Amino acid sequence: MQAQSVTLIGKRSSSTRQEGGLWLSGVxxxxxxxxxxxxxITATFNAAEYFPGTVESIRNQTYKNVEWIVIDGASNDxxxxxxxxxxxxxxxxxxxxxxxxxxxxxxALLKATGTWLIFxxxxxxxxxxxxxxxxSSSEAPDLIYGDCQMCSADGQRRFLRRLSSxxxxxxxxxxxxxxPHTGMAHxxxxxxxxxxxxxxxxxxxxxxxxxxxxxxxxxxxxxxIQAVMRLGGVGNxxxxxxxxxxxxxxxxxxxxxxxxxxxxxxxxIKMTVATCPQLYILLQAxxxx
Numbered sequence: 001m002q003a004q005s006v007t008l009i010g011k012r013s014s015s016t017r018q019e020g021g022l023w024l025s026g027v028x029x030x031x032x033x034x035x036x037x038x039x040x041i042t043a044t045f046n047a048a049e050y051f052p053g054t055v056e057s058i059r060n061q062t063y064k065n066v067e068w069i070v071i072d073g074a075s076n077d078x079x080x081x082x083x084x085x086x087x088x089x090x091x092x093x094x095x096x097x098x099x100x101x102x103x104x105x106x107x108a109l110l111k112a113t114g115t116w117l118i119f120x121x122x123x124x125x126x127x128x129x130x131x132x133x134x135x136s137s138s139e140a141p142d143l144i145y146g147d148c149q150m151c152s153a154d155g156q157r158r159f160l161r162r163l164s165s166x167x168x169x170x171x172x173x174x175x176x177x178x179x180p181h182t183g184m185a186h187x188x189x190x191x192x193x194x195x196x197x198x199x200x201x202x203x204x205x206x207x208x209x210x211x212x213x214x215x216x217x218x219x220x221x222x223x224x225i226q227a228v229m230r231l232g233g234v235g236n237x238x239x240x241x242x243x244x245x246x247x248x249x250x251x252x253x254x255x256x257x258x259x260x261x262x263x264x265x266x267x268x269i270k271m272t273v274a275t276c277p278q279l280y281i282l283l284q285a286x287x288x289x
Contacts, residue, residue, distance in 0.1 A: 039114030050123030183227030
């Protein structure tokens, strides 16, 4: 099935285009024998409060053959200054108006040269050693994923979201986005034919992408945590849940499937508590404890 039309919605406020990073200083990493290049992609917009933690999570990785691409949507809260201060670990960054997260990711894909591609939000952190785990995989599946640690926006409450084998997750992906996208490794072959995220979606574009490219091989790194994901971001903000489920229904219609009764019930419960973020976090904690 073809992607939906790529209409850009709600461009972020305009600003002068700025760019930088190691590439502009002539430093360019390459794949090495038994050390594949991993591309990490981050979209930012007014993320100054949380971005430093993401930077530290990249610095703390034991695996160093990684290129980090940061696409900023013309932030005006000091995020660009923080990006400049982190150029020792950022291979390329640009700050200019864009059409949202999926548009930013598509810009990064035009620059990415890694064998593996990992998407992580500003405010989310890669777990220590996760890149080492991805690079050391003896297989080359379409996806490599582990468990995901969720935390409240203030970082005070954490709980672990445990996943399951690829045979199970592959079937679940037909009903909903059951794999945490943050930190999951995508083999570059998924994008080799020019496949991109559809920026017409604002919340469920990652799931629509996986439905469209239909990965056939996945590897679950049981017991490994791929990332720490902060509740409150665009992808998991309780206030955005209703709009996200509207997109999920649209995707089901496009691909000739329908939401299961269980998923429908979950949808209704989440939308009911969408106006009470603290209750939402409590329910998530109970679910993934």
